[in-house]
Amino acid sequence: MAAEPAAQAAAPVLELRHVAVAYDRVPAVEDVDGVVTAGQSVALIGPNGAGKSTLIRAVLGLVPVVRGSVTVLGRPPAAARRQVAYVPQADTLDAEFPVSALQAVLMGRYPRVGFVRRPGAADRQAAEEALAAVGLVERASARFGTLSGGQRQRVLLARAIAQEPRLLLLDEPFTGVDALSQELLLAALRRLRSAGAAVVMATHDLGLAHLACDEVCLLNRHQIGFGPIGTTLTPERLRATYGNQALELRGDAVIVARP
Amino acid sequence: MSELLGTFSDGFARRALLEAVMVGGLCGVIGVHVLLRRLPFFTMALGHATFPGVVLAALLGVNLFLGATLFGAIVVLVVALLGARERVDETSAIGVTLSGAFALGVLLLSAQDGFSRDLAAYLVGSIVTVQRGDLLTTAVAGTAVLTVLALLHKELVFGAFDRAGLAALGYPVLALDVALLLLVEVTLVTSIPAVGTILAVALIVAPAAAARLWTERLGATMALAAALGAASGVAGLAISQHWRVAAGATIVLVAAGLFAVSLVAAPRHGLLARLRTRRHRGTAAPRPTDRAAATPATR
């Protein structure tokens, strides 16, 4: 793996060492091992139930780690939350909720503002800039639910941008998103990475994984591979990940049925 | 024990006892279906909605069952229509409709004289004033409900587990669902003299929930639920006679008590049983060994 010397020298943003995560007694995902440095982007790839969302929740400190360790910026996950932003899938949110796009983005500033006080001018500016970064400044006062699916996903990314994070976690950010929104999301992610943020995204979409990420982590309840996308995303590893959802084509290419 | 049984020497007490046994048994059986279809909250709402229907029927001199069932059906329809609209979620729809229906019932009653007494009877029952006619009504309604349940047993159970599958086989699932809801409604109205509309849901849900903890077989569950329901009725009635407190509420407390005991003591599903198995089980489950396709992590 040809890593940039500068990146090698930088302290890792996220360190996963033989991590096993469990809700109860049986681990949902185990043997996860890898490092993400500043500016890098990792795609979590695997079928439904593989443990992608669970792993993300473990990095957020919301689910207990039963073996190994998760370290975010040299600290345990719960201590690093101010530097970590989470982008959920937009369609999990109530579309009829009475907030505007700008208000939704402003929510990213709440931890900074603290209790009782209201967001200040600096916060509003950060929110507006974040909306501009995803190309939605002219819809700032539109109700969240009046936006399209792709636009709503962009608003949630803007919320994360407004948090000025060093680690960004996204859960299926491209599902059901129109082509224009996809472009804008990819561009915003690129800008975040060049500013030094690390990105981890769970996705089904292998094509978009190639476009958005330079590393990949293959999961199916345990880790099957973690490394540069070019060398790690091989047909045999994909078969191991997707089991009989993967269809081989002339021994060279592998098609994965949409899970 | 003989002292408790001795309290049933009066005619009215014997009638109350008969009523308690019949209602308890009926509620137990239908309670199993209510649990299978996850309807406890809905039944609670239905009980609240039945109240104005009963009041209206009583005021208009219409048959109580017809009036209550009709009103209950209207309420269910309104809730369904309201909940289907944007910006109105199901729980708010139920909240709004029930509040309105309930307030309506209270208004109608208050417009008459004798507000308090009748109100209490409709809400929490008045089993000690049960007449022979009421007993007959209970017997007839109960038999009808149990008969229909027996006739449609297979289909109702199937529909509870796999509604889509039943529809695929050509059965009229919606009609079956509505039929069950009607049976629950009839049971609710039948329970009014004993425990009133507010408390009826407890007598329907608690014995069945308790029975579910002791056995997995459906037939046995229904029999046990009926037995527990009837037992709650008898014990509750006896205790209430002895301590001179409201009968309906006491019956409910006994039923709830039986549920609580089952929750703790039942083998396999009870609290104590689960604590015991947890201590015997080892630590994490053994890891799966079949990982032929996996390759070690590369970096």
Next chain:
Amino acid sequence: MTDLLIEPFRLPYMQRALLEVLLLGVLAGAVGVFVVLRRLAFVSDALTHTVFPGVVIAHLLDRSLLLGALAFGVLTAVLLTAIGANRRVGADATLAILLTSFFSLGVVLVSRTSTYTADLTVFLFGRVLAVDRADLLQTLALAAVVLGTLWALRKELVLRAFDPDGAAAMGYRTALLDLVLNLLIALVVVAAVKAVGTVLVVALIVVPAAAARLVADRVATTTVLSCLLGALGGWVGLAVSYVVSVDHGVRLAAGATIVVVLVVLFALAAAAAPVRRRLTARAAPR
């Protein structure tokens, strides 16, 4: 119209009743917004069943009704937060049994008194015309506490309602926020016990907020509208029940009349909503 809305309130007891329902309307309306946004109507209903025995016990011990209701309200809030708002299958049945048991306890205790049915009616449906200055001050104090807490935590409560996962990811303790809201709901139920009783208070909490939600696009406007509707319902309901009872001889329970007026307001909002939506859609840029 003024005959209806102003005349009844020349009497001091009617003035106190009016003040009480106006206060309650605002209080319940504000809390109701979060109840509706979080789909917690069920929690409010639960509280009405469990606060009841607290009220009865306090009455029997000749203590402040507020204290009794408060103790049981807090207990319920804690219990409900523990059992969880997800309403899993088994939890529904347990909750239904728990609620009716609490209620039955209250009924059993009340039935020991000689004024059984009258007391039951008062606890369940209130007696707004018997509200005195002490009650008013109590309601005012509770309103200050509840509205103050809502104001202080408004950002976080909205975030938690909108995106619970996001809120947890940002480090907010959602369980704690839920507990706080449940406690606030309990306090509103406690405040409303004397005036409208435990059964009808759910309507005060849910109906104005549900109506406001239909026609407002921001949390702020929803809250203001909900408070206004709550207060309006109280005023008109009280007036109507007085006029009909006194001038036409048909006794209409005041609390129940208020609820019916609120439901009518809801129906009006429901009818207005699609019209408004069409108007704003035409006006908005596309």
